[in-house]
Amino acid sequence: MKKIQWGTQLFRFGTFVVDSIIVVFSVYLAFLLLFNFNPPEYNINPFIEIIPFIVIAYLIFMYVFGLEDLLKRSMSETIYSIFLSVGALFISTAFITFFARGFAYPRSVLIVSPIVQFILLSLWRTIVWKISRVNHGIKDSLIVGEQSIEYLTSKILTKQKDLYKVKYICDGKSKRLFSYLDKVEVVFLCNDVDLDLKKQIVDRCLMARKSIYIIPDIYEIALLNSKLNRADDIPILKVRKLGLTIEQRFFKRLLDVMVSLVGIIITSPIMVIVTIAIKLSDGGNIFYKQERVTEDEKVFNVLKFRTMVMNAEKLTGPVLAGDEDPRITKIGKILRATRLDELPQFFNILFGSMSVVGPRPERPFFVEQFKEEIPDYKYRTIVKAGLTGLAQVLGKYSTTPEDKVRYDIMYVRNYSILLDLKLILQTVKIMFMKESSEGVKDDMPFDELMKEEFSEVTVDVDKN
Structure with a gap:
């Protein structure tokens, strides 16, 4: 096992x-192609001098856009991440050469090299992706849970069946659990598994060196980044308070003002075009104001471009938008x-009712509803609501409120x-990913899913 882990890391x-x-x-290579395989020293020296900065910049963008994950991202998402990384590197290289006074760095090379980088990196990462998938194989898995077991099972069966073969599904009452x-090689634990049983399963997995994945509840999330302390010679974990310090609030607000101002300036041409398009499409209002909840459950008016027909909720009342919601306009x-x-929410951020990053602001109607259904929902309003957040980057529009809450609390x-x-x-990466912006879907019922494709799974769950 150690040799396998060492080989994977290498x-x-x-x-x-x-x-x-x-x-x-x-x-x-771009230098060679553009200078007939004999680039002048005067031109190539500025490139040689900034090689370390180019490498560092690429490694940062590689991490930011998810290229450090060699296994679980699809090939298409990997190629898309390469495109974004190379694009960001192109902009960074232009800035680096300017500040390094490398004015002899040819613009033609600056333009051609990203194309070569994208082609070669895509070919190389395709090979890496296939090797990673072959080495990982399809691992036999066990899923343990109670009420949420069907939801987790459906996700793994439909989204990760090329990585995990679900052989057993059972609840905590099963006598054959152990x-x-x-x-199996991999164990998935739902958040509603009894704590004592969860400890036994984790202990057994650690001893057997099995992989284990746990859906966290507030108890596990609270322990993240805990500080080691002690009472005399007794080790103690100090659980940090949820929320931001005064210093963190100051620098976060400073970032908000800077990003919102830059965002308004850069996107102003786009906002003008969108304004004209909405007005020409149906002649209705351009903007849409709606009450939302932010930090400490304060209510404010969020500003958005209108994407639905006028008076969309006159008959239906407050409802979440569906994947094929007829109220959404073509422009919408x-x-x-x-x-x-x-985009108009940059003005909300500038005036202080929102932050660039934070839990998405929800409507008061749904806040009260979710607070009754989800005990941990109250922790979302510890920080200011945001334009984007961890739930938006790692989740989807259709991600359940429970999972969004987990992402939001982990962000805090x-x-x-x-x-x-x-x-x-x-956020730039997910803007053009269709799956991340899809509305709430009606997924296939669990029983139908099991009958249709996965009849070999052993289900040991007490329905009573």
Whole structure:
């Protein structure tokens, strides 16, 4: 097992080293192609001087856009991440050469090298992806849970069946639970598993060196980044309070003002075009104001471009938008798919009712409803509501409120300026990913899913 883990880590390290070599080689290849394989020293020296900065910049963007994950992302998402990383590197290289006074760095090379980088990195990462999938294989898995077991099982069966083969599904009452556990390589634990049973399963998995994945509840999330303390010689974990310090609030507000001002300036031409398009489409209102809840449950009016027909909720009342909601206009579908309907919220951020990054603001009607259904929902309003957040980057529009709450609380627990910057950049990535902007779907019922494709799964769950 240790040899396998060491080999995996070495493979990952080697992948990033080869990535860096390809990035640098692509620029040099562009020089060779554009200067007939004899680039002048005067032109190539500025490139040689900034090689370390190019490599560092690429590794940062590689991490931000998810290229450090060699296994679980699809091939299409990997290619998309390469495109974004190379694009960001192109902009960074232009800035680096300017500040390094490398004015002899040819613009033609600056333009051609990203194309070469994208082609070579895509070919290389395709090979890496296939090797990673072959080495991982399809691992036999056990899912343990109570009420939420069907939801987790459906996700794994439909989204990760090329990585995990679900062989057993059982609840905490199953007498054969540990027998199932001994026959699999991976264990998935739902958040509603009894704490004592969860401890036994984790202990057994650790001893057997099995992989274990746990849906966290507030108890597990609260322990994240806990500080080691002691009472005399007794080790104690100090659980940090949820929320931001005065210093964190100051720097977060400073970032908000800077990003919102830059965002308004850069996107102003787009907002003008959207304004004209909405007005020409049906002649209705351009903007849509709606009451939302932010920090400490304060209510404010969020500003968005209108994506639905006028008076959309006159007959239905407050309801979540569906995947094929007839109330959404043709222009609205485009705006929602690209997240452009959210652009006016830069003004909300500038005036202080929102932050760039934070839990998405919800309507008072749904806040009261979710607070009754989800005990941990109250923790979302510890920080200011945001334009984007961890739930938006890692989840989807159709992600359940329970899972969004988990993401939001984990964001508060792990908050840092660097995390905010990372999420801002990652938001660019998800803007054009259709799946992330889809409305709430009616998934296939669990029983039908099991009958249709997965009849070999052993289900040991007490329905009573």
